[in-house]
Amino acid sequence: MKFFLINYGWKLLGITLILYAVIFGLLIQVPDLPVIHQSLRSLFYHVAMWFTMFFLFLISFVFSICYLSGFRLKEDILALEAAKTAVFFGILGIITGMIWAKYTWGTWWVNDPKLNGAAVSLIAYFAYLVLRSSIDDIEKKAKISAVYNIFAFVLLLIFIGVLPRLAQDSLHPGNKGSTLTVTELDNTIRWVFYPSVLGWILVGTWLLQLRVRIHNLSKK
Amino acid sequence: MLYNEIRYLIAKDIQLELRQKYALNGIVLYVVSSVFITYLSFGDIINSTTWNALFWIIFLFSAINAISKSFIQENLARQLYYYTLASPVGVILSKIIYNIVLTILLALLNYAIYSIWMGDNAINHGLFICNLLLGATGIASVLTMVAAIAWRSHNNFTLMAILSFPLVLPLLLSLIRVSAKAVVGDGFATSVNILFMIILLNFIAIALAVLLFPYLWKD
Numbered sequence: 001m002k003f004f005l006i007n008y009g010w011k012l013l014g015i016t017l018i019l020y021a022v023i024f025g026l027l028i029q030v031p032d033l034p035v036i037h038q039s040l041r042s043l044f045y046h047v048a049m050w051f052t053m054f055f056l057f058l059i060s061f062v063f064s065i066c067y068l069s070g071f072r073l074k075e076d077i078l079a080l081e082a083a084k085t086a087v088f089f090g091i092l093g094i095i096t097g098m099i100w101a102k103y104t105w106g107t108w109w110v111n112d113p114k115l116n117g118a119a120v121s122l123i124a125y126f127a128y129l130v131l132r133s134s135i136d137d138i139e140k141k142a143k144i145s146a147v148y149n150i151f152a153f154v155l156l157l158i159f160i161g162v163l164p165r166l167a168q169d170s171l172h173p174g175n176k177g178s179t180l181t182v183t184e185l186d187n188t189i190r191w192v193f194y195p196s197v198l199g200w201i202l203v204g205t206w207l208l209q210l211r212v213r214i215h216n217l218s219k220k
Numbered sequence: 221m222l223y224n225e226i227r228y229l230i231a232k233d234i235q236l237e238l239r240q241k242y243a244l245n246g247i248v249l250y251v252v253s254s255v256f257i258t259y260l261s262f263g264d265i266i267n268s269t270t271w272n273a274l275f276w277i278i279f280l281f282s283a284i285n286a287i288s289k290s291f292i293q294e295n296l297a298r299q300l301y302y303y304t305l306a307s308p309v310g311v312i313l314s315k316i317i318y319n320i321v322l323t324i325l326l327a328l329l330n331y332a333i334y335s336i337w338m339g340d341n342a343i344n345h346g347l348f349i350c351n352l353l354l355g356a357t358g359i360a361s362v363l364t365m366v367a368a369i370a371w372r373s374h375n376n377f378t379l380m381a382i383l384s385f386p387l388v389l390p391l392l393l394s395l396i397r398v399s400a401k402a403v404v405g406d407g408f409a410t411s412v413n414i415l416f417m418i419i420l421l422n423f424i425a426i427a428l429a430v431l432l433f434p435y436l437w438k439d
């Protein structure tokens with residue numbers, strides 16, 4: 001029973017939470033805000049992608065630090081696969097965001113600090129993958145890419161975390177120029193939004209676990 | 221100890237730079253020709269936003285060009301020799317300081333040449349120059365670390381560009397924002413926040429470089 005819970009429990013929880021978010025995200029009543037209206041429901045799926053991406057980048061960053069402190073190749077593989085999975089969620093986040101933006105703001109892309117931050121971090125991690133593929137020696141590849149990963153993550157963290165708040169002209173909630181503020185995220189929304197984020201993070205972690213296994217099998 | 225080490229390493233870098241003058245002259249020529257191309261293709265009737273953006277793009281590219289060679293100019297055997305003599309912290313700090321000075325000179329040169337052909341659109345010169353100096357410092361410190369990473373991977377020139385763009389962009393966007401205010405003529409008070417941000421980014425970039433470079437240096 002204990003074995004079952006540890007190995008499958010969190011995966012089942014992840015799937016259940018996502019199913020719950022998909023079903024109740026469409027069923028519950030959302031506040032009817034100007035401009036956004038019913039498309040507010042995209043919040044449950046679109047924003048969850050970014051949380052998952054960020055969580056996986058954080059995992060990648062932590063394992064890069066672990067690698068530099070002990071030089072164990074296992075941790076480098078985890079850092080690599082976490083970055084790849086995070087990029088996947090980032091692309092999903094951009095696609096869902098673009099569709100949402102088309103129906104509320106009228107264009108696929110707007111010049112907004114949050115969008116630019118997302119695009120820049122994806123480019124940085126594509127650069128990370130290119131850097132990895134350019135080095136042949138495994139140990140050297142692991143070391144150099146870990147250094148780049150740490151350097152990039154910290155700089156991008158500052159960019160994404162602080163600069164949009166300084167600029168204060170984002171169309172996203174919490175900034176001037178937006179029709180929705182975070183305080184208006186009333187309780188019904190919270191009851192779907194937080195489980196959705198948790199569910200996607202769990203499924204993202206599961207995806208990471210599977211990717212690491214595939215990586216290890218392909219190396220044998 | 222570390223102070224002396226850095227001093228000698230910087231002196232060595234300056235000596236090397238002066239011995240092979242082609243690199244310095246090359247950068248100057250790069251700036252002159254890119255500004256001239258801009259002048260020929262735009263003429264002098266551009267608005268201040270375009271003026272500002274073009275200035276920073278030209279500056280960024282010339283800085284990448286100048287800094288990308290900072291580690292590859294010496295061969296592997298000599299690197300090994302330094303490895304026995306100097307500490308990694310000394311090496312990276314000396315490179316960063318050297319590149320900061322080089323980039324500041326480059327920025328001022330760029331500004332001078334750009335003003336001649338494209339006109340000097342900046343109204344608040346104090347803010348513009350202050351922002352330019354801070355920007356040169358930040359761009360130099362980030363690019364030095366990226367140059368070290370690219371140097372270790374042996375595919376220097378292609379990698380240097382793709383690795384540095386996403387990392388320099390946060391800095392560049394805030395620089396362009398402050399610079400746009402200086403061009404319009406706003407005072408210091410309007411951009412104090414972003415200027416502090418830039419200073420913070422500079423410090424973090426240098427701190428990270430000092431922490432991480434020892435891992436690149438050891439093979």
